[in-house]
Amino acid sequence: MRFRTTALVAAVAALGLTAGCGAADMTKQASPFANARGSKTVTLSVQSWVGAQSNVAVAQYVLEHELGYRVDTVQVDEVPAWDALSQGRVDALLEDWGHPDQEKRYVADKKTITDAGELGVTGHIGWFVPTYLAKRHPDITDWRNLDKYASLFRTAESGGKGQLMDGSPSYVTNDKALVANLKLDYQVVFAGSEAAQITQMKQFAKDEKPFLTYWYTPQWLSKKVPMTEVRLPPYKEGCDADPAKVACAYPHTPLKKFLNADFAKSGGKAAAFLKKFRWTTEDQNEVSLMIADQRMSPQDAARTWVRGHPEVWKRWLS
Amino acid sequence: MTLTVPTRKPPTDAPVFSVDGLWKVFGPKADRVPADPELSALDAAGLRARTGCTAAVRDVSFDVLKGEVFVVMGLSGSGKSTLVRCLTRLIEPTAGTIAIDGEDVRAMDKGRLRELRRHRAAMVFQHFGLLPHRTVLDNVAYGLEIQGVGRSERRERAAEVVAKVGLEGMEKRRPGQLSGGQRQRVGLARALAVDPEVLLFDEPFSALDPLIRRDMQEEVVRLHREEGRTMVFITHDLSEALKLGDRIALMRDGRVVQLGTPEEIVGSPADDYVRAFVRDVPREQVLTVRTAMRPASAADAAGGPAVRPEATVAEAIEAVARAGTAARVVDAGRCLGVVDSDTLLGVVAGTADPAGPARPDTVPAGAGAPAPAVTAPPGKPGAPGAGPAPAAATPEAASGARTAGAGGRRAPASPTPPRTGTEAI
Amino acid sequence: MATLSVPASRLGADRLLRSRALGKLLLLALFAAVLAPWAAARWPGAAWPHALTVDLSGPLASASDWVVDNRDSHPLFLYFFGYVSNAVVLCVRAVYLTLLAAGWAGVTVFGALVAWRVAGVRLAAGTAAAFLACGALGMWVPTMQTLALMVVAVLASLALGMLLGLAAGLSDRLDRALRPVLDTMQVLPAFAYLLPVVLVFGIGVPAAVLATVVYAAPPMARLTSLGLRAADPGVMEAVASLGATFRQRLLTARLPLARKEIMLGVNQTIMMALSMAVIASMIGAGGLGDRVYQALASVDVGAALAAGIPIVLLAVVLDRVTAAVGERLGEGAEAAPGRTAARRAVLAAVLAAVVLLGRLTGALTWPGGWVADIAAPVNTAKDWMVDHLYSGVPVVGGTADWAAHFTTWVLDPIRDGLQGLPWWALLLVVAAVAWLIGTWRTALTATLAMAAIGVLGVWKPSLDTLSQVLAAVAVTLVIGFGAAVAAARSARCERMLRPVLDVCQTMPQFVYLIPVVALFGVGRAPAAAAAVVYALPAVIRIVGQGLRQVDPGALEAARSLGATGAQQLWQVQLPLARRALLLAVNQCVVLVLAVVVVGGLVGGGALGYNVVFGLAQGDLATGLVAGAAIVCLGLMLDRVTQPVERHVRKGA
Known part of the structure; x- marks a missing residue:
């Protein structure tokens, strides 16, 4: 009996302690795989269509090779990506086909997501x-x-x-x-x-x-x-x-990019780069074709494109 | 209190276990059965029909004396295993009293009961109950571990016991790698390791091959000779009971139908059930010449071989056959009586009334009369043995036994084992 | 039922059985005769009447909105779920960083050493090879992410399962309450667990870990409880007779006695968790599963394979190692303590040296030059296969033709039949089948589950899913029984099958989708095909075991009477293996359902599609309702095929 009472007291005390330490807001929580081993990590959400993969592949290549970031990609569909973006589990959504409900809720009301401009593709x-x-x-x-x-x-x-x-x-x-x-x-x-x-x-x-x-x-x-x-x-x-x-x-629909609000503020060069990231339908299709038709890995396709179009991506870094 | 009968062991004063009016009833509202004389008088089928209960142990009373081997024997379903579990409350009794060294077991609280199980009574089980994940040594040391004995000390003590039961060199094995006999030696060692006052055996050898069973029985006999520990031994094997028991309580349907020495059980069965039970026992191996002898006439006193009163009839037959004449039964230089071929053959054939010719006048009072079985205080309704008394239980004999009581020591005072030490003189 | 001779009792039992079955049917028929006309008159039409549905999408949608709006402000989230979520993230991160810090050499050596200590040299080599293969496929980092997630999820599952198992194993009341819940959770498809956690935690690692825990903990709980309850009563009595306290009894006897079951529970939990690894990537688990999911989304069979192989390797290695530990515990061999300590020190030193070496040479990440690209050759092979097998193959027709024929001739008729049947008739059929095979209790559960599907308003898609399940089950049973009979009759056949079955049984459900899409394209046929491939190994194994365990005496007797092989099979082996056959059917149904719903990803449509849709569109209402319908369907199918024995045998 005494043992039980002690346990109860301990449990209550523990609960009180943790609760006393403050609230745990799970909406301010990065992916556990982010920022591993000292290098700064950007987590990009990938959608299942190849165009979105092309955006991410090129952005990833530039972030890794020009800006020295580590990039994690997570496959999330658009609507859940909004939620993940709002929670900070991903940092950016590069190709959104128009979700007015979500835009109103997260960008206008909750202000957890920032509009990062157009992708340049319609x-x-x-x-x-x-x-x-x-x-x-x-x-x-x-x-x-x-x-x-x-x-x-x-x-x-x-x-x-x-x-x-x-x-x-x-x-x-x-x-x-x-x-x-x-x-x-x-x-x-x-x-x-x-x-x-x-x-x-x-x-x-x-x-x-x-x-x-x-x-x-x-x-x-x-x-x-x-x-x-x-x-x-x-x-x-x-x-x-x-x-x-x-x-x-x-x-x-002019396709748009969205960033997590915190990331947009404190994301440094990466955030600035993603805001400026803007290319044309032709550019995107070129990468997409390499990935989908020539069966190149997204990394290889991105490398090929980046080598061929310095004038485009140099603008994003200025 | 129950009357005790003299045994071939030196029984000392106080009983170790004293059981009185013990009941164990399984089923709904079991409590009312012992309390209600009408219900308690019902037989098993009647009780089940009336109440849905089963009485495994019914109004059992006996004492276990210090240093004796007390055997409870009966067929399966007779309640003997339940009875032995009630002694340490592994099964909670329904009614009655149990005392160990005068202390009421049923009144013990949890801690006290644990003390009882840890230090005073250890049990050996039919199916060994060993922990398969532990080595032999750790199994033997387990009881000590439970008591909180330190690792090195308990291992040391366990190693001694392991040696005592003849398992040296197997300390590192696991139960799964041992034969049945070896496993039971581990079980025995585990019980011995805690140095208990009483050893309880629950059909320990039933699961073993006949040859190994004999080895193990001899092992128990040896241990008892060496240590003189009190033992309660449950068995369904009559020959085992006769071989090991100083006294035997024979159970049927939860009751003790007869309680007495092996000789009394075989020689004077209390009822037809017991008689049928012991019918095939080689009587000459169990009965002693004390029961078989007739009064000595002057002619007999002269010559012939001398045998001790506790020699078996079989031994006497050998002596008589060798000598070709009747043999004298001699105890401490006194001639108690005579056995000749006729009396001995009568025993073997079962025609003689074994207690009859030996009883009166020749036996000095108080010198160890072959007391009849007295199992329970008479007058209790349904108490075993209260009905037709065994053939020899005439009032005088009974009172004689009562006065003799525990003081009725038998001649060989040394703790010799029951059967092995006797031989023709 | 005291009968004198064996044949008489068999006959009597048979007659009794038949009359009992007849009685049940009559009773049901009577019931139907009264209720069916009334129901038919009141709600005409075959589909579930609209008046009897409850529309949950409104409330569910507002609940989901409420969660999203209040996730960062409501105390329930701030003070409870928030901590849970944070703890998960913290743990996963800690494990992940440790794995990365150890480097690829460190992790490989550590894995091999552990495998060597617990399971011997061969498994150690296998473990090392598996890790190196993960690296060589270019999947080192995703593998580590999955591993980190698995470690946390498995540990949490084991802790939770152990706790529940202890409770159920020690208290009869809790056991009665928990057992049906755990039994049911065991038969539910992993898919159904995704949505509720997403509702609370949103997409991400915490949701993935928690869904995995919910999915993987039940086997641990079940087996722990089973092990505790199965403790040899003789041993327990002996322990009590020595005066052990409750704690001592539990720690020194009951738990060690249950160690084999507990180890089996660990094994099962790990397998379940791994099979969830890919499915959980739909809700943001990351790692290998995410790569498979991405590849599957672009039908890149090569890339899917490159990510799938490490999962299979992890599964096989973990399965073998934990199984070896279980066996070793059973044998009870153990090295001397002194030597163990010394060995441990040596092993730790080796490990430290490797890690240090890795750090010093800066070779923590898998060297990029050592990556073999298997995706391209695999895709070439696949393209060749598609070109040559897909369509227009002379005589047999291509795989696409098969799929089309299977759809038109098998799937469509079954679906149309089910959807054309009046709803009350379907309920009656379910009740009748469940009652004939099981008890009135199972029949009631099955019928209620079926009715619940109607009430949820997803009657039609559920019947679509059901039709796919039935078709796949039929195919699986035919092939599985055939293969098992062949294996039971020929030792060589069995030797050939065994390794294949071993590997197949440890593979996660998702992996089966990859080749199937390549061969059969998209639609309901490939979903059914994947289900067949997934369920086949279990069916073959159970039936084969059942046939082999048939009393050899009976078989010998039949042979001595001159029975032919076929006679032996039909008259002795199959009847005597009846229990195993029923179990095989039950398992088959459960496994098939699990994959058919995953088939929503490759065009299976119906309930699985609704779940995928719910996840993809953030439309939790649709997804949750579909998930609940899957649960009901699983419950119904399990109960309908559940033989009586499982319920008669209480407490076993």
Whole structure:
């Protein structure tokens, strides 16, 4: 009995002590792998598409070889990356396709994330068919004619309907609502990841088979498999406000960078560099192609690009 | 109090264990069974039907005297193992009293009880109960470790005991690498290492091969001869009971049906159950000439070989057959009686009433009468042995035994083992 | 049931069994006859009626918002979760820095020395080779990150599991309360654990470690409790008879007696934790899992393999070493204390020298020149395979054709059948199957779990997942039983299979996705295929063991009567191995479900996709509901296939 009382007292005392020491804010917590062995570390979030990998690869190369940082990369999808960014578990998000809710919450309200300017690349999402198909059936590029060709796009996964192939679940997509609201005879099939989607598209393209897919630009694959966009009802400001009632095309989005607010303030050269990091669609595609098509490692691709374009990245360091 | 009978050992004054009216009932609301005379009178099936309880031990009383080997024997399910566990409250008794050296065991608190288990009574188990992850030496030292004895001291003491039970050179082995007999030697050594007042054996050799069992029995006999430690020995093997026991309590369905020396159990079975039990025992190996002899006539006193009264009938037969005449039973120079081929054959054939011819007049009062079994105070309802008394338990004999009491020492005062030391004179 | 002769009792039991089964069915039929028309009239249509669902997405979404808004201000987070999170980060960081400070040579030598001391020279060589391979694949730093995370997660799991196991092992009441929970946690897919921790801790290492702990602690708790309860009562009595106190009984007898089970628990915990390493990378674990995840996202099979191989190597090495420790404990061999101390000193000196040498030469990080790039050749090989096997292979057809056929001819009919069946009919089927195989209790649990899926409003995707599970289970059982029978009948076959099974069983679930995507593309078929590959080893092993353990006397008797091989198999071996077969089915279902939901990453869709979607979009409501549905599905499938014995045998 006495033993138990002692234990209880000790526990309460310990609790009191730790609590007395103050609060533990887990939102101010770096990754345990950061800043190992004295060198300064920057943690970059990578998204699953190759364009994002290209941004990170080049930024990583410059940070490591020109500025002497260690770079950790973490694979996080965009939305969770906002949360991780806010908590300081990653320092930067280099390619954001527009998340107004998150922007309002973290940048405007909580001020834990800072807007770091535009990436220089403009993104656009849409429905695409391969150009060889568009040449065969010129009228297929209007959404109103899609039902006519639904039988072309039928697969095992889509059942009796035409297949509209979507990619990674992490991407911004209104496709299910669009199919429903435009009353199309189509079934949205998720490939589960962009890579899976690309594999499938390449297979189709090899045999010049017809397919309809959710796609976006800039995308390196467009160089290998030329794609033509299907015209959806035109985008108007606010027509995508209610995700369930969307019946219009996707907007053209200037892609943006975001930094953790603390990192932006005290990140020194690294933060300054990331704020200035800005390149063009062509630059990004060049790196992406090396990674995705020539199967170079992101490091090698970044090295090649950096050697070829000193005039671009020297600007980021000034 | 229970009456004690003289044994072939030197029993000294106070009993080590004194058990009185002990009950162990398993089942729901077990307490009411011993308390309620109606319930306690029921047989096993009746009790189970009425209450859902099982009485493993029913109203058992006995004393264990210092220095004796007290055997509790019975078939499986007779309650003997439960009984021995009640002695140190490994199983909590339901009713009755247990005293060790006069101290009430049931009234002990936890600490006191632990003291009892640590220093006063150690147990040897049928399935050894060794710790498989420890060496032989550490197993033997375990009891000392529990007591808080320092490492080097307990190892030293354990090594002595290991040598005593004949396991030298195996100290570093683990139980898994030993044979059954060796394991039980470890179990024995572990019990001995704490130097207990009483050793409790719970069917220690039942799991062993016959040959090894005999070795181990002899080991126990040897230890007892050397140390004179009090032992309570549980067994289902009658020959083992007869071989080791100074006194035997025979249990059936939780009751003690007869308590007495091996000779009394074999010679005067208390009831048909006991009789059936001992039927196949070679009586000449158990009964002594004291019970077999007839009064000496003048003619007999003259010659023939002399045998001691505690010689077995078998030994007497050999002597008689060699000499070709009757043999005299001589104790301290006095001729107590005579055995001839007729009386001896009567014993072997089981036709003679063994106690009959030997009893009266020739036996000097108080000089060690072959006392009949007296198992419990008469008059208790359902007490074993209270019914038809054993053949020899006439009132006079009983009172004689009572007056003789513990003082009734037997002739060979030296602590010789029961069977091995006797031979024809 | 006192019968005189054996045949009579067998017959009697058979008849009893059949009549009991019939009775159960009749009762259910009666029940259905009353309720089904009413339900059908009230809520027409096959799908779960909308009126009976509870929409949780609103409350869950606001809960998740509340957490995000209050994470840096609410006392619950500041004074509790914050400390937990900080402690995890601190520990992982400390281990990680230690590993880095030791350098690659130090870590390799340390691992080899430990393996040598506990498991002998061969395993020591294997350990060293495994570490060097990790470095050679260019994965040294990710390997160390994963290792640091694993060390912390495993230690925490062991501590938690030990605590729970002690509680359950010593108190009957706690055991009754904990056992069903632990049993259930054991059968749930790792995937289902991710979302709740993310809700509280956000993406990152703390969430990953805690999810791993929650996933990996139950086997330790179960086995510890089992070991404590299985302590030889004879030994415990002997110990009590010597006057040991409660503490002494526990420390000197009960725990040491349970050491084999506890060691097995350690082994299982490590394996579970490692299998979680990759899945946890979805919530920010980093390390090797992250590399696999990244590679998988770009279908870079070569890169995925380069990151997957170190995981497999770690798993195999840790499995063998801990198993060897368990065996050694069982044998109970031990060196003399003096020699051990001396040896330890020598080993420590060797280690210190290596670390120092590493520091002095500045070779702490794996030298960049020593990295072999396997990704490129693997990808070439894969491309060749895809080109030649994927499609249009004469006669047999390509793998893509197989996948398409499997989808149209197997997956679609099952899915449509399930979705076309009225919901109440499906509940009845579940109840009937569970009751026939198990007890009314398992039937009730299974039915309630199934109904809960409907109430959660994910009836349709759940049936989609269920159809994939059923199809994969069927394929697994056919192949697995065939392979096991072959292995049981031919020693050579068994010798060939064993090492393969050994390796397969220690591989994390995720690794199976890589080659499957390469061969079958994306969709439901590859998810099912990965599940088949994952569950196959366990099924083959359990069935094989069951067949081998059949009483040789019975088999000999059958042979002496002139039974053919087939007769022996069908009439003796299979009936006698019934228990093992049922266990195999149960295990198969559980394992298949675990991978089918992970298949959401490669186009499996349904519940797994919802979880991935929930994680990717930060839509915790969708993810949590899907996770709960996976839990219910797992519970239902486990109960439906759970043979009676497991419940009759109480306290074992």
